[in-house]
Amino acid sequence: MTDDKKHGSALLAGLALLTSQLSINVGAAVAKHLFPLIGVEGVTAYRVGISAVLMMLVFRPWRTPLTWKQGCNVAIYGSVIGLMNLLIYRSFSLIPLGIAVAIEVAGPLTVAVLSSRRPRDFAAVCLAVVGLYFLLPIHGEVGQLDPVGVMYAAGAAVCWALYIVFGKRVSAMHGGQSVAWGMLAASMFIVPIGAWYAGATLLTPTYLLIGLVIAVMSSALPYTLEMVSMRTLSSRTFSMFSSGAPALSALAGMVVLGEHLTLTQWLAISSIVLASALTSLR
Template sequence: MPSTPPSVPRNRSASGLVYAVLSAATFGSSGALGKSLLEAGWTPGAVVGGRIGLAAIIMVVPAAWMMRGQWGRLRGAVALMAGYGAVAIALCQFFYFNAVARMSPPVALMLEYLAPIILVGWVWARTRRRPGTLTIAGTAVAMLGLVLVLDLLSAQRVDPVGVLWGVGAAVCLAVYFVLSAKSDGVLPPLVTVAGGMVFGAFTLAVLAVVGLLPVSAAFVDVGLFGGQVSWIVPLAGITLVAAVVAYTLGIVGTQRLGSKVASFVSLTEVLFSVIASWILIGDVPGPMQFLGGALIVGGVVMVRADELRAPAEVEADLVPDSAPEALPAADLATGALPTVERRA
Protein backbone atom coordinates (compact mmCIF):
# COMPACT_ATOMS: atom_id res chain seq x y z
CA MET A 1 0.00 0.00 0.00
CA PRO A 2 1.36 3.46 -0.79
CA SER A 3 2.69 5.35 2.18
CA THR A 4 0.53 8.02 3.74
CA PRO A 5 1.48 11.60 2.85
CA PRO A 6 2.81 13.45 5.90
CA SER A 7 0.02 16.04 5.62
CA VAL A 8 -2.70 13.40 5.96
CA PRO A 9 -3.47 12.37 9.58
CA ARG A 10 -3.35 8.64 10.15
CA ASN A 11 -7.02 8.35 11.20
CA ARG A 12 -8.17 10.30 8.12
CA SER A 13 -5.97 8.09 5.97
CA ALA A 14 -7.53 4.91 7.39
CA SER A 15 -11.09 6.12 6.88
CA GLY A 16 -10.14 7.53 3.46
CA LEU A 17 -8.87 4.10 2.42
CA VAL A 18 -12.24 2.59 3.38
CA TYR A 19 -14.13 5.22 1.37
CA ALA A 20 -11.85 4.80 -1.65
CA VAL A 21 -12.17 1.00 -1.69
CA LEU A 22 -15.95 1.23 -1.32
CA SER A 23 -16.01 3.73 -4.19
CA ALA A 24 -14.05 1.32 -6.40
CA ALA A 25 -16.36 -1.54 -5.42
CA THR A 26 -19.53 0.40 -6.24
CA PHE A 27 -18.10 1.69 -9.52
CA GLY A 28 -17.08 -1.87 -10.39
CA SER A 29 -20.68 -3.03 -10.38
CA SER A 30 -21.74 -0.74 -13.23
CA GLY A 31 -20.60 -3.00 -16.08
CA ALA A 32 -22.46 -6.08 -14.91
CA LEU A 33 -25.63 -4.13 -14.07
CA GLY A 34 -25.55 -2.41 -17.46
CA LYS A 35 -24.89 -5.71 -19.22
CA SER A 36 -28.08 -7.20 -17.77
CA LEU A 37 -30.10 -4.35 -19.27
CA LEU A 38 -28.30 -4.59 -22.62
CA GLU A 39 -29.01 -8.31 -22.85
CA ALA A 40 -32.70 -7.62 -22.11
CA GLY A 41 -32.97 -5.37 -25.17
CA TRP A 42 -31.87 -1.94 -23.93
CA THR A 43 -29.64 0.09 -26.21
CA PRO A 44 -26.42 1.57 -24.77
CA GLY A 45 -27.98 5.02 -25.25
CA ALA A 46 -30.94 4.06 -23.06
CA VAL A 47 -28.71 2.62 -20.33
CA VAL A 48 -26.42 5.66 -20.23
CA GLY A 49 -29.28 8.14 -20.62
CA GLY A 50 -31.24 6.59 -17.76
CA ARG A 51 -28.23 6.43 -15.50
CA ILE A 52 -26.96 9.96 -16.13
CA GLY A 53 -30.41 11.55 -16.20
CA LEU A 54 -31.48 10.04 -12.88
CA ALA A 55 -28.10 10.75 -11.28
CA ALA A 56 -28.33 14.39 -12.40
CA ILE A 57 -31.75 14.77 -10.78
CA ILE A 58 -30.48 13.28 -7.52
CA MET A 59 -27.13 15.11 -7.34
CA VAL A 60 -28.31 18.56 -8.36
CA VAL A 61 -30.10 19.05 -5.02
CA PRO A 62 -27.08 18.68 -2.70
CA ALA A 63 -24.94 20.57 -5.24
CA ALA A 64 -27.34 23.52 -5.18
CA TRP A 65 -27.27 23.48 -1.38
CA MET A 66 -23.46 23.59 -1.39
CA MET A 67 -23.46 26.59 -3.76
CA ARG A 68 -25.95 28.71 -1.83
CA GLY A 69 -24.65 32.26 -1.71
CA GLN A 70 -21.83 31.43 -4.15
CA TRP A 71 -23.66 31.31 -7.47
CA GLY A 72 -21.20 33.74 -9.04
CA ARG A 73 -18.55 31.01 -9.01
CA LEU A 74 -20.57 29.04 -11.56
CA ARG A 75 -20.14 31.62 -14.32
CA GLY A 76 -16.48 30.83 -14.84
CA ALA A 77 -17.03 27.09 -14.73
CA VAL A 78 -19.87 26.58 -17.23
CA ALA A 79 -17.55 25.70 -20.13
CA LEU A 80 -15.56 23.35 -17.94
CA MET A 81 -18.65 21.52 -16.68
CA ALA A 82 -20.03 21.35 -20.23
CA GLY A 83 -16.86 19.67 -21.52
CA TYR A 84 -16.67 17.44 -18.48
CA GLY A 85 -20.29 16.36 -18.85
CA ALA A 86 -20.28 15.89 -22.62
CA VAL A 87 -16.98 14.01 -22.96
CA ALA A 88 -15.84 12.67 -19.58
CA ILE A 89 -19.30 11.53 -18.46
CA ALA A 90 -21.73 11.13 -21.39
CA LEU A 91 -19.44 9.94 -24.21
CA CYS A 92 -17.15 7.98 -21.90
CA GLN A 93 -20.05 5.98 -20.49
CA PHE A 94 -21.69 5.61 -23.90
CA PHE A 95 -18.49 4.19 -25.42
CA TYR A 96 -17.94 1.93 -22.41
CA PHE A 97 -21.41 0.40 -22.51
CA ASN A 98 -21.16 -0.10 -26.27
CA ALA A 99 -17.99 -2.08 -25.55
CA VAL A 100 -19.80 -4.00 -22.78
CA ALA A 101 -22.49 -4.93 -25.29
CA ARG A 102 -19.83 -6.81 -27.31
CA MET A 103 -17.50 -8.22 -24.63
CA SER A 104 -17.16 -9.07 -20.95
CA PRO A 105 -17.53 -6.00 -18.66
CA PRO A 106 -14.12 -6.59 -17.00
CA VAL A 107 -12.42 -6.79 -20.42
CA ALA A 108 -14.11 -3.54 -21.49
CA LEU A 109 -12.95 -1.94 -18.25
CA MET A 110 -9.39 -3.15 -18.79
CA LEU A 111 -9.42 -1.43 -22.18
CA GLU A 112 -10.67 1.78 -20.59
CA TYR A 113 -7.89 1.63 -18.02
CA LEU A 114 -5.40 2.22 -20.83
CA ALA A 115 -6.28 5.92 -20.43
CA PRO A 116 -3.15 6.77 -18.39
CA ILE A 117 -1.05 5.19 -21.14
CA ILE A 118 -2.82 7.30 -23.77
CA LEU A 119 -2.19 10.33 -21.59
CA VAL A 120 1.52 9.53 -21.51
CA GLY A 121 1.59 9.64 -25.31
CA TRP A 122 -0.38 12.89 -25.37
CA VAL A 123 1.97 14.61 -22.91
CA TRP A 124 5.00 13.28 -24.83
CA ALA A 125 3.64 14.67 -28.12
CA ARG A 126 2.65 17.97 -26.52
CA THR A 127 5.89 18.67 -24.67
CA ARG A 128 8.36 16.74 -26.91
CA ARG A 129 9.90 15.56 -23.65
CA ARG A 130 10.70 11.86 -23.33
CA PRO A 131 8.89 10.13 -20.44
CA GLY A 132 10.87 8.53 -17.64
CA THR A 133 12.24 5.02 -17.98
CA LEU A 134 9.68 3.62 -15.53
CA THR A 135 6.84 5.21 -17.53
CA ILE A 136 8.09 3.70 -20.77
CA ALA A 137 8.49 0.29 -19.11
CA GLY A 138 4.98 0.56 -17.64
CA THR A 139 3.57 1.41 -21.06
CA ALA A 140 5.26 -1.64 -22.58
CA VAL A 141 3.91 -3.89 -19.82
CA ALA A 142 0.39 -2.50 -20.30
CA MET A 143 0.57 -3.05 -24.06
CA LEU A 144 1.57 -6.68 -23.47
CA GLY A 145 -1.36 -6.96 -21.11
CA LEU A 146 -3.64 -5.60 -23.83
CA VAL A 147 -2.51 -8.37 -26.19
CA LEU A 148 -3.43 -10.98 -23.57
CA VAL A 149 -6.72 -9.32 -22.60
CA LEU A 150 -7.83 -9.36 -26.24
CA ASP A 151 -6.50 -12.91 -26.57
CA LEU A 152 -4.68 -11.95 -29.77
CA LEU A 153 -2.33 -14.93 -29.49
CA SER A 154 -5.13 -17.46 -29.93
CA ALA A 155 -7.35 -18.32 -32.85
CA GLN A 156 -10.34 -16.76 -31.12
CA ARG A 157 -11.92 -13.95 -33.13
CA VAL A 158 -11.66 -10.51 -31.57
CA ASP A 159 -14.60 -8.15 -32.00
CA PRO A 160 -12.85 -5.12 -33.56
CA VAL A 161 -15.88 -2.88 -33.09
CA GLY A 162 -15.99 -3.69 -29.38
CA VAL A 163 -12.27 -2.93 -29.11
CA LEU A 164 -12.76 0.43 -30.82
CA TRP A 165 -15.56 1.31 -28.40
CA GLY A 166 -13.31 0.38 -25.47
CA VAL A 167 -10.41 2.46 -26.80
CA GLY A 168 -12.83 5.35 -27.36
CA ALA A 169 -13.82 5.11 -23.68
CA ALA A 170 -10.11 5.19 -22.76
CA VAL A 171 -9.60 8.37 -24.82
CA CYS A 172 -12.58 10.00 -23.08
CA LEU A 173 -11.18 8.97 -19.71
CA ALA A 174 -7.86 10.58 -20.66
CA VAL A 175 -9.80 13.77 -21.43
CA TYR A 176 -11.36 13.42 -17.98
CA PHE A 177 -7.88 13.47 -16.44
CA VAL A 178 -6.96 16.67 -18.26
CA LEU A 179 -10.24 18.43 -17.45
CA SER A 180 -10.07 17.35 -13.81
CA ALA A 181 -6.55 18.74 -13.52
CA LYS A 182 -7.74 22.01 -15.04
CA SER A 183 -10.77 22.13 -12.71
CA ASP A 184 -8.68 21.83 -9.56
CA GLY A 185 -10.05 24.44 -7.16
CA VAL A 186 -12.62 25.94 -9.55
CA LEU A 187 -15.66 24.42 -7.79
CA PRO A 188 -16.25 21.87 -5.04
CA PRO A 189 -15.89 18.43 -6.71
CA LEU A 190 -19.48 17.35 -5.94
CA VAL A 191 -20.74 20.47 -7.71
CA THR A 192 -18.50 19.78 -10.71
CA VAL A 193 -19.78 16.20 -10.95
CA ALA A 194 -23.43 17.26 -10.56
CA GLY A 195 -23.01 19.96 -13.21
CA GLY A 196 -21.30 17.43 -15.45
CA MET A 197 -24.23 15.04 -15.00
CA VAL A 198 -26.66 17.79 -16.03
CA PHE A 199 -24.64 18.69 -19.14
CA GLY A 200 -24.10 15.00 -19.88
CA ALA A 201 -27.83 14.33 -19.76
CA PHE A 202 -28.45 17.35 -22.01
CA THR A 203 -25.83 16.13 -24.49
CA LEU A 204 -27.41 12.67 -24.71
CA ALA A 205 -30.88 14.19 -25.07
CA VAL A 206 -29.76 16.35 -28.00
CA LEU A 207 -28.07 13.38 -29.71
CA ALA A 208 -31.22 11.31 -29.23
CA VAL A 209 -33.52 14.02 -30.61
CA VAL A 210 -31.46 14.48 -33.78
CA GLY A 211 -31.34 10.72 -34.32
CA LEU A 212 -27.63 10.14 -33.68
CA LEU A 213 -28.22 8.18 -30.47
CA PRO A 214 -30.63 5.22 -30.67
CA VAL A 215 -32.63 4.99 -27.46
CA SER A 216 -34.78 1.94 -26.85
CA ALA A 217 -35.66 0.20 -23.61
CA ALA A 218 -37.45 -3.07 -22.91
CA PHE A 219 -39.28 -2.87 -19.59
CA VAL A 220 -39.08 -6.58 -18.90
CA ASP A 221 -37.43 -8.78 -16.30
CA VAL A 222 -33.65 -9.12 -16.67
CA GLY A 223 -31.17 -11.81 -15.71
CA LEU A 224 -29.32 -11.16 -12.43
CA PHE A 225 -28.03 -13.40 -9.63
CA GLY A 226 -28.82 -16.45 -11.75
CA GLY A 227 -32.53 -15.58 -11.92
CA GLN A 228 -34.96 -12.97 -13.18
CA VAL A 229 -35.55 -9.58 -11.54
CA SER A 230 -37.37 -6.40 -12.51
CA TRP A 231 -35.53 -3.98 -14.82
CA ILE A 232 -35.89 -1.42 -12.03
CA VAL A 233 -33.29 -3.29 -9.94
CA PRO A 234 -30.29 -2.88 -12.27
CA LEU A 235 -31.34 0.64 -13.30
CA ALA A 236 -31.58 1.72 -9.66
CA GLY A 237 -28.30 -0.02 -8.90
CA ILE A 238 -26.41 1.54 -11.79
CA THR A 239 -27.74 4.99 -10.82
CA LEU A 240 -27.82 5.06 -7.02
CA VAL A 241 -24.98 2.64 -6.22
CA ALA A 242 -22.63 2.84 -9.22
CA ALA A 243 -23.04 6.60 -9.81
CA VAL A 244 -24.35 8.69 -6.91
CA VAL A 245 -22.87 6.64 -4.06
CA ALA A 246 -19.69 5.78 -6.00
CA TYR A 247 -18.88 9.38 -6.92
CA THR A 248 -19.67 10.65 -3.41
CA LEU A 249 -17.52 8.03 -1.69
CA GLY A 250 -14.74 8.68 -4.19
CA ILE A 251 -14.79 12.40 -3.43
CA VAL A 252 -14.58 11.84 0.33
CA GLY A 253 -11.88 9.21 -0.08
CA THR A 254 -9.79 11.50 -2.27
CA GLN A 255 -10.10 14.36 0.22
CA ARG A 256 -8.77 12.14 2.99
CA LEU A 257 -6.09 10.22 1.09
CA GLY A 258 -4.93 12.76 -1.44
CA SER A 259 -5.38 12.23 -5.17
CA LYS A 260 -2.10 10.38 -5.73
CA VAL A 261 -2.71 7.62 -3.18
CA ALA A 262 -6.40 7.39 -4.08
CA SER A 263 -5.49 6.88 -7.74
CA PHE A 264 -3.66 3.67 -6.80
CA VAL A 265 -6.57 2.43 -4.68
CA SER A 266 -9.01 3.05 -7.54
CA LEU A 267 -7.21 0.40 -9.60
CA THR A 268 -9.01 -2.22 -7.48
CA GLU A 269 -12.09 -1.39 -9.57
CA VAL A 270 -10.91 -3.96 -12.12
CA LEU A 271 -10.96 -6.66 -9.42
CA PHE A 272 -14.39 -5.59 -8.21
CA SER A 273 -15.69 -5.57 -11.78
CA VAL A 274 -14.61 -9.21 -12.17
CA ILE A 275 -16.31 -10.15 -8.87
CA ALA A 276 -19.50 -8.25 -9.75
CA SER A 277 -19.68 -9.83 -13.21
CA TRP A 278 -19.23 -13.29 -11.71
CA ILE A 279 -21.90 -12.81 -9.01
CA LEU A 280 -24.44 -10.78 -10.98
CA ILE A 281 -24.33 -12.26 -14.50
CA GLY A 282 -21.97 -15.24 -14.30
CA ASP A 283 -19.47 -13.66 -16.72
CA VAL A 284 -15.79 -14.21 -15.89
CA PRO A 285 -12.74 -13.58 -18.13
CA GLY A 286 -10.45 -16.47 -19.02
CA PRO A 287 -7.06 -17.14 -17.35
CA MET A 288 -5.05 -15.35 -20.04
CA GLN A 289 -7.33 -12.33 -19.79
CA PHE A 290 -6.83 -12.29 -16.03
CA LEU A 291 -3.07 -12.26 -16.62
CA GLY A 292 -3.43 -9.52 -19.21
CA GLY A 293 -5.54 -7.45 -16.82
CA ALA A 294 -2.90 -7.86 -14.12
CA LEU A 295 -0.25 -6.62 -16.58
CA ILE A 296 -2.37 -3.61 -17.57
CA VAL A 297 -2.91 -2.67 -13.93
CA GLY A 298 0.78 -3.29 -13.22
CA GLY A 299 1.79 -1.06 -16.12
CA VAL A 300 -0.51 1.72 -14.93
CA VAL A 301 0.94 1.39 -11.40
CA MET A 302 4.45 1.83 -12.87
CA VAL A 303 3.32 4.95 -14.72
CA ARG A 304 1.67 6.30 -11.57
CA ALA A 305 4.80 5.57 -9.53
CA ASP A 306 6.88 7.55 -12.03
CA GLU A 307 4.42 10.45 -11.69
CA LEU A 308 4.89 10.45 -7.92
CA ARG A 309 8.62 10.97 -8.44
CA ALA A 310 8.07 14.23 -10.35
CA PRO A 311 4.59 15.59 -9.47
CA ALA A 312 5.38 19.22 -10.28
CA GLU A 313 6.61 18.35 -13.76
CA VAL A 314 3.56 16.23 -14.54
CA GLU A 315 1.25 18.92 -13.23
CA ALA A 316 2.89 21.52 -15.46
CA ASP A 317 2.39 19.23 -18.48
CA LEU A 318 -1.30 18.69 -17.82
CA VAL A 319 -2.52 22.06 -16.58
CA PRO A 320 -2.30 25.03 -18.95
CA ASP A 321 -0.67 28.22 -17.69
CA SER A 322 -4.07 29.88 -17.79
CA ALA A 323 -5.61 27.43 -15.33
CA PRO A 324 -7.54 29.18 -12.54
CA GLU A 325 -5.76 29.86 -9.29
CA ALA A 326 -6.49 27.16 -6.73
CA LEU A 327 -8.85 27.81 -3.83
CA PRO A 328 -7.97 27.02 -0.21
CA ALA A 329 -7.26 23.37 0.53
CA ALA A 330 -10.61 22.91 2.28
CA ASP A 331 -12.33 23.33 -1.09
CA LEU A 332 -10.23 20.75 -2.93
CA ALA A 333 -10.90 17.08 -3.45
CA THR A 334 -8.65 16.27 -6.38
CA GLY A 335 -5.10 17.11 -7.31
CA ALA A 336 -3.45 17.45 -10.70
CA LEU A 337 -3.89 13.77 -11.45
CA PRO A 338 -7.27 12.73 -10.04
CA THR A 339 -8.43 9.29 -9.13
CA VAL A 340 -9.79 7.11 -11.89
CA GLU A 341 -13.40 7.94 -11.10
CA ARG A 342 -15.18 7.41 -14.38
CA ARG A 343 -16.72 7.23 -15.64
CA ALA A 344 -18.63 4.02 -16.25
Protein backbone atom coordinates in the same frame (compact mmCIF):
# COMPACT_ATOMS: atom_id res chain seq x y z
CA MET B 1 -0.28 20.08 7.13
CA THR B 2 1.84 17.51 9.03
CA ASP B 3 3.21 14.36 7.39
CA ASP B 4 0.75 12.22 9.39
CA LYS B 5 -2.20 14.28 8.19
CA LYS B 6 -0.95 14.17 4.60
CA HIS B 7 -0.54 10.41 4.85
CA GLY B 8 -4.01 10.07 6.35
CA SER B 9 -5.56 12.22 3.61
CA ALA B 10 -3.84 10.19 0.90
CA LEU B 11 -5.02 6.95 2.51
CA LEU B 12 -8.62 8.17 2.69
CA ALA B 13 -8.41 9.32 -0.94
CA GLY B 14 -7.16 5.88 -1.95
CA LEU B 15 -9.94 4.14 -0.02
CA ALA B 16 -12.51 6.45 -1.61
CA LEU B 17 -11.18 5.57 -5.05
CA LEU B 18 -11.25 1.83 -4.29
CA THR B 19 -14.85 2.07 -3.07
CA SER B 20 -15.70 4.00 -6.21
CA GLN B 21 -14.24 1.26 -8.44
CA LEU B 22 -16.09 -1.50 -6.59
CA SER B 23 -19.40 0.35 -6.83
CA ILE B 24 -19.05 1.30 -10.49
CA ASN B 25 -18.17 -2.23 -11.61
CA VAL B 26 -20.96 -3.98 -9.73
CA GLY B 27 -23.31 -1.35 -11.11
CA ALA B 28 -22.07 -2.06 -14.63
CA ALA B 29 -22.72 -5.76 -14.20
CA VAL B 30 -26.28 -5.02 -13.09
CA ALA B 31 -26.75 -2.63 -16.01
CA LYS B 32 -25.83 -5.28 -18.54
CA HIS B 33 -28.94 -7.25 -17.58
CA LEU B 34 -31.08 -4.34 -18.85
CA PHE B 35 -29.40 -4.02 -22.26
CA PRO B 36 -31.75 -6.51 -24.01
CA LEU B 37 -34.81 -4.79 -22.50
CA ILE B 38 -34.30 -1.07 -23.12
CA GLY B 39 -31.07 -0.94 -25.10
CA VAL B 40 -27.67 0.47 -24.26
CA GLU B 41 -28.89 4.02 -24.85
CA GLY B 42 -31.83 3.56 -22.46
CA VAL B 43 -29.62 2.20 -19.67
CA THR B 44 -27.15 5.06 -20.20
CA ALA B 45 -30.03 7.53 -19.94
CA TYR B 46 -31.04 5.97 -16.62
CA ARG B 47 -27.51 6.10 -15.29
CA VAL B 48 -26.81 9.69 -16.27
CA GLY B 49 -30.29 11.19 -15.97
CA ILE B 50 -31.26 9.78 -12.58
CA SER B 51 -27.78 10.54 -11.21
CA ALA B 52 -28.12 14.15 -12.34
CA VAL B 53 -31.49 14.53 -10.58
CA LEU B 54 -30.21 12.94 -7.36
CA MET B 55 -27.04 15.00 -7.22
CA MET B 56 -28.80 18.26 -8.02
CA LEU B 57 -31.23 17.62 -5.15
CA VAL B 58 -28.52 16.62 -2.69
CA PHE B 59 -25.82 19.21 -3.44
CA ARG B 60 -27.96 22.10 -4.82
CA PRO B 61 -25.04 23.47 -6.83
CA TRP B 62 -26.97 26.56 -7.98
CA ARG B 63 -26.21 28.11 -4.57
CA THR B 64 -22.65 28.73 -5.80
CA PRO B 65 -22.79 30.35 -9.25
CA LEU B 66 -20.12 29.29 -11.73
CA THR B 67 -17.66 31.63 -13.36
CA TRP B 68 -17.38 31.57 -17.15
CA LYS B 69 -14.18 29.50 -16.97
CA GLN B 70 -15.68 27.05 -14.48
CA GLY B 71 -18.79 26.73 -16.62
CA CYS B 72 -16.73 25.83 -19.70
CA ASN B 73 -14.70 23.24 -17.77
CA VAL B 74 -17.84 21.72 -16.23
CA ALA B 75 -19.54 21.56 -19.65
CA ILE B 76 -16.59 19.68 -21.14
CA TYR B 77 -16.27 17.50 -18.03
CA GLY B 78 -19.95 16.58 -18.18
CA SER B 79 -19.94 15.93 -21.92
CA VAL B 80 -16.98 13.60 -21.48
CA ILE B 81 -18.81 11.73 -18.70
CA GLY B 82 -21.87 11.22 -20.88
CA LEU B 83 -19.96 10.03 -23.92
CA MET B 84 -17.70 7.79 -21.83
CA ASN B 85 -20.73 6.09 -20.28
CA LEU B 86 -22.39 5.53 -23.65
CA LEU B 87 -19.26 4.14 -25.30
CA ILE B 88 -18.29 1.77 -22.49
CA TYR B 89 -21.86 0.46 -22.23
CA ARG B 90 -21.85 -0.21 -25.97
CA SER B 91 -18.58 -2.07 -25.45
CA PHE B 92 -20.07 -4.07 -22.55
CA SER B 93 -22.87 -5.21 -24.85
CA LEU B 94 -20.34 -6.80 -27.22
CA ILE B 95 -17.35 -7.99 -25.14
CA PRO B 96 -16.78 -9.08 -21.49
CA LEU B 97 -16.66 -6.38 -18.81
CA GLY B 98 -13.11 -7.10 -17.66
CA ILE B 99 -11.65 -6.91 -21.16
CA ALA B 100 -13.59 -3.76 -22.05
CA VAL B 101 -12.37 -1.94 -18.95
CA ALA B 102 -8.81 -3.23 -19.49
CA ILE B 103 -8.82 -1.54 -22.89
CA GLU B 104 -10.52 1.56 -21.48
CA VAL B 105 -7.80 1.90 -18.86
CA ALA B 106 -5.39 2.91 -21.63
CA GLY B 107 -6.80 6.40 -21.08
CA PRO B 108 -5.53 6.90 -17.53
CA LEU B 109 -2.30 5.11 -18.45
CA THR B 110 -1.68 7.73 -21.13
CA VAL B 111 -2.26 10.50 -18.60
CA ALA B 112 0.20 8.77 -16.28
CA VAL B 113 2.88 8.61 -18.99
CA LEU B 114 2.50 12.29 -19.85
CA SER B 115 2.69 13.40 -16.20
CA SER B 116 5.29 10.92 -14.94
CA ARG B 117 8.61 11.99 -13.41
CA ARG B 118 9.99 8.69 -12.08
CA PRO B 119 11.55 5.70 -13.88
CA ARG B 120 9.42 3.39 -11.74
CA ASP B 121 6.29 4.87 -13.27
CA PHE B 122 7.52 4.22 -16.79
CA ALA B 123 8.33 0.62 -15.83
CA ALA B 124 4.81 0.25 -14.41
CA VAL B 125 3.27 1.68 -17.56
CA CYS B 126 5.30 -0.75 -19.70
CA LEU B 127 4.02 -3.62 -17.56
CA ALA B 128 0.45 -2.42 -18.01
CA VAL B 129 0.93 -2.04 -21.76
CA VAL B 130 2.10 -5.67 -21.96
CA GLY B 131 -1.11 -6.69 -20.21
CA LEU B 132 -3.21 -4.64 -22.60
CA TYR B 133 -1.41 -6.15 -25.57
CA PHE B 134 -2.48 -9.67 -24.60
CA LEU B 135 -6.09 -8.52 -24.24
CA LEU B 136 -6.42 -7.16 -27.77
CA PRO B 137 -8.20 -9.36 -30.36
CA ILE B 138 -4.99 -10.26 -32.23
CA HIS B 139 -4.25 -13.54 -30.47
CA GLY B 140 -5.78 -16.97 -30.94
CA GLU B 141 -7.43 -17.09 -27.52
CA VAL B 142 -9.14 -13.72 -27.81
CA GLY B 143 -9.70 -13.62 -31.56
CA GLN B 144 -13.41 -14.13 -30.97
CA LEU B 145 -13.73 -10.64 -29.49
CA ASP B 146 -15.98 -8.32 -31.44
CA PRO B 147 -13.71 -5.64 -33.01
CA VAL B 148 -16.52 -3.08 -32.81
CA GLY B 149 -16.72 -3.65 -29.06
CA VAL B 150 -12.97 -3.12 -28.84
CA MET B 151 -13.29 0.16 -30.76
CA TYR B 152 -16.01 1.37 -28.40
CA ALA B 153 -13.75 0.57 -25.44
CA ALA B 154 -10.90 2.47 -27.09
CA GLY B 155 -13.18 5.48 -27.52
CA ALA B 156 -14.11 5.25 -23.86
CA ALA B 157 -10.36 5.23 -23.06
CA VAL B 158 -9.97 8.61 -24.74
CA CYS B 159 -12.92 9.92 -22.75
CA TRP B 160 -11.46 8.55 -19.50
CA ALA B 161 -8.22 10.45 -20.10
CA LEU B 162 -10.16 13.67 -20.74
CA TYR B 163 -12.32 12.96 -17.69
CA ILE B 164 -9.21 12.92 -15.48
CA VAL B 165 -7.79 16.10 -17.00
CA PHE B 166 -10.99 18.15 -16.77
CA GLY B 167 -12.05 16.48 -13.53
CA LYS B 168 -8.85 17.74 -11.94
CA ARG B 169 -9.68 21.25 -13.15
CA VAL B 170 -13.15 21.29 -11.63
CA SER B 171 -12.10 19.46 -8.43
CA ALA B 172 -11.00 22.79 -6.95
CA MET B 173 -14.71 23.52 -6.59
CA HIS B 174 -16.79 21.77 -3.95
CA GLY B 175 -16.62 18.11 -4.97
CA GLY B 176 -20.33 17.34 -4.90
CA GLN B 177 -21.31 20.56 -6.64
CA SER B 178 -18.87 20.07 -9.49
CA VAL B 179 -20.05 16.50 -10.11
CA ALA B 180 -23.70 17.60 -9.94
CA TRP B 181 -23.10 20.26 -12.59
CA GLY B 182 -21.16 17.74 -14.65
CA MET B 183 -23.92 15.12 -14.50
CA LEU B 184 -26.49 17.76 -15.48
CA ALA B 185 -24.38 18.66 -18.52
CA ALA B 186 -24.06 14.97 -19.42
CA SER B 187 -27.80 14.40 -19.13
CA MET B 188 -28.57 17.23 -21.53
CA PHE B 189 -27.60 15.09 -24.52
CA ILE B 190 -27.60 11.51 -23.16
CA VAL B 191 -31.20 11.44 -21.88
CA PRO B 192 -32.71 12.59 -25.23
CA ILE B 193 -30.71 9.89 -27.01
CA GLY B 194 -31.99 7.24 -24.59
CA ALA B 195 -35.58 8.48 -24.93
CA TRP B 196 -35.30 8.38 -28.71
CA TYR B 197 -34.14 4.75 -28.72
CA ALA B 198 -36.19 3.28 -25.85
CA GLY B 199 -39.31 5.47 -25.93
CA ALA B 200 -42.05 4.97 -23.32
CA THR B 201 -40.42 1.73 -22.13
CA LEU B 202 -38.15 3.88 -19.98
CA LEU B 203 -41.17 4.70 -17.79
CA THR B 204 -41.74 1.06 -16.78
CA PRO B 205 -41.70 1.10 -12.92
CA THR B 206 -39.56 -2.03 -12.54
CA TYR B 207 -37.00 -0.75 -15.01
CA LEU B 208 -36.98 2.65 -13.32
CA LEU B 209 -36.21 1.03 -9.96
CA ILE B 210 -33.30 -0.91 -11.44
CA GLY B 211 -32.19 2.28 -13.17
CA LEU B 212 -32.11 4.04 -9.80
CA VAL B 213 -29.81 1.35 -8.41
CA ILE B 214 -27.58 1.61 -11.47
CA ALA B 215 -27.45 5.40 -11.22
CA VAL B 216 -26.41 5.37 -7.57
CA MET B 217 -23.85 2.58 -7.89
CA SER B 218 -22.40 3.53 -11.28
CA SER B 219 -22.43 7.33 -11.24
CA ALA B 220 -23.70 9.29 -8.23
CA LEU B 221 -21.61 7.51 -5.58
CA PRO B 222 -18.41 6.72 -7.53
CA TYR B 223 -18.09 10.11 -9.25
CA THR B 224 -18.50 11.89 -5.91
CA LEU B 225 -15.86 9.67 -4.31
CA GLU B 226 -13.53 10.17 -7.28
CA MET B 227 -13.89 13.93 -6.99
CA VAL B 228 -12.86 13.67 -3.33
CA SER B 229 -9.82 11.63 -4.40
CA MET B 230 -8.88 14.10 -7.14
CA ARG B 231 -8.60 16.90 -4.60
CA THR B 232 -5.83 14.99 -2.79
CA LEU B 233 -4.17 12.76 -5.40
CA SER B 234 -2.20 13.95 -8.41
CA SER B 235 -3.48 13.13 -11.90
CA ARG B 236 -0.67 10.58 -12.30
CA THR B 237 -1.42 8.80 -9.02
CA PHE B 238 -5.16 8.84 -9.70
CA SER B 239 -4.62 7.50 -13.21
CA MET B 240 -2.37 4.64 -12.19
CA PHE B 241 -4.48 3.72 -9.17
CA SER B 242 -7.42 3.43 -11.56
CA SER B 243 -5.52 0.79 -13.51
CA GLY B 244 -6.79 -1.82 -11.07
CA ALA B 245 -10.29 -1.39 -12.50
CA PRO B 246 -10.01 -4.27 -15.03
CA ALA B 247 -9.55 -6.86 -12.29
CA LEU B 248 -12.60 -5.60 -10.41
CA SER B 249 -14.60 -5.51 -13.65
CA ALA B 250 -13.55 -9.05 -14.53
CA LEU B 251 -14.57 -10.28 -11.07
CA ALA B 252 -17.91 -8.47 -11.28
CA GLY B 253 -18.53 -9.94 -14.73
CA MET B 254 -17.68 -13.44 -13.52
CA VAL B 255 -19.78 -13.31 -10.34
CA VAL B 256 -22.82 -11.42 -11.63
CA LEU B 257 -22.85 -12.33 -15.35
CA GLY B 258 -20.92 -15.60 -15.53
CA GLU B 259 -18.30 -14.13 -17.89
CA HIS B 260 -15.32 -16.47 -17.58
CA LEU B 261 -12.00 -15.37 -19.06
CA THR B 262 -9.09 -17.44 -20.33
CA LEU B 263 -5.86 -17.90 -18.37
CA THR B 264 -4.05 -15.53 -20.75
CA GLN B 265 -6.67 -12.86 -20.17
CA TRP B 266 -6.45 -13.22 -16.38
CA LEU B 267 -2.65 -13.01 -16.52
CA ALA B 268 -2.90 -9.90 -18.69
CA ILE B 269 -5.29 -8.27 -16.24
CA SER B 270 -3.00 -9.25 -13.35
CA SER B 271 -0.15 -7.52 -15.15
CA ILE B 272 -2.17 -4.31 -15.27
CA VAL B 273 -3.06 -4.56 -11.58
CA LEU B 274 0.61 -5.17 -10.70
CA ALA B 275 1.54 -2.05 -12.64
CA SER B 276 -0.96 -0.08 -10.57
CA ALA B 277 0.46 -1.45 -7.32
CA LEU B 278 4.04 -0.71 -8.40
CA THR B 279 3.42 2.95 -9.08
CA SER B 280 1.40 3.37 -5.88
CA LEU B 281 4.26 2.24 -3.63
CA ARG B 282 6.00 5.07 -1.79
